[in-house]
Amino acid sequence: MLELVTSKLEDAANWGRKFSLFSYPFVTACCGMEFMSVAAPKYDIARFGAEFPRFSPRQSDLLMIVGTITEKQGPALRRVWEQMAEPKWVIAFGVCASTGGFYQNYHAMPGADQVVPVDVYIPGCPPRPEQVLDALILLQDRIQRKDGHSQLRLKREKIVMRERAALED
């Protein structure tokens, strides 16, 4: 019975989370223009509840990696991600953040997922605003299904702790 109540409670919490994503825009390159377009009134990401960019990782739960990530930026990106409170989600915006794109060389990281776990990848150079909105809806589904990277990790940690407690009893 308790199980059922907590799971329903989590569903309600996730419903709230998916419509109030606070994004941290980690904007490094030309994809930033398209990000501005998505945020501006014409495409209006506010319709999906994710209009509020917080420029502090501690106050945001959606990391948007917009643009090329270089190897030199890796530690900074990792640190921003570590500073975000759980549960948190990551979108790789554009082909450079997803795979490195056409930069196959010494300085570009082959995808931001080398450093942080990414939930949704948006291809395109740069992606159309519609693709971004589509990705946001995919992410909302994922949040509701509780299978974002961060949610799965929290669940795994919870199970491990429960098992450990049962062993100690």
Add this chain to the structure above:
Amino acid sequence: MSKKVLDALKAKFGDAIEATDDQHGDETAFVKRDKLREIATWLRDDKAMAFDAPVFATCVDLLDWRPVSIPHTPSTNTRPEYDGAGPRFEVCWQLRSTTHRHRIRIKVRVTEADPKVASLTPLWIGFDWQERETFDMYGIRFDGHPDLRRIYLYDEFVGYPLRKDYPKEKRQPLVRRPDLVGDH
């Protein structure tokens, strides 16, 4: 465009000018390495030259270089072709005179074993970061540069990525996901 600057250089320094090239009005002088500072100082201070603007400093890696013939373009190029055995790098400085509105490119050839050349930063402060970038990407040592260290890449980086023999896909990551280590 006349070869005013090249002719003046050849008249003044003679043997110190190894070769010249003035394709499309772009005058280039190949200069002996130990005469570089002297020639550059003269180019800056002489009234008829008055090169006061540093445009860029960079380097050419001649490894795997092949001659390209461009039809219908007369050239007075006297530069020796790279045969794979001679000096591998050409360090270049482009100068411009805002009073006389002429320009000159100075090149110095250095070998892979001894990639050292005099720095022109003491003469034109604008070459400071450009020479640091050339050091960063090609490993050219500029003698007399006030602050020669990497400018774009991190200190942990090994090697010089714009050299032609640097592997194209070689990565030198600073950080990776702990849950993915060993995966690549």
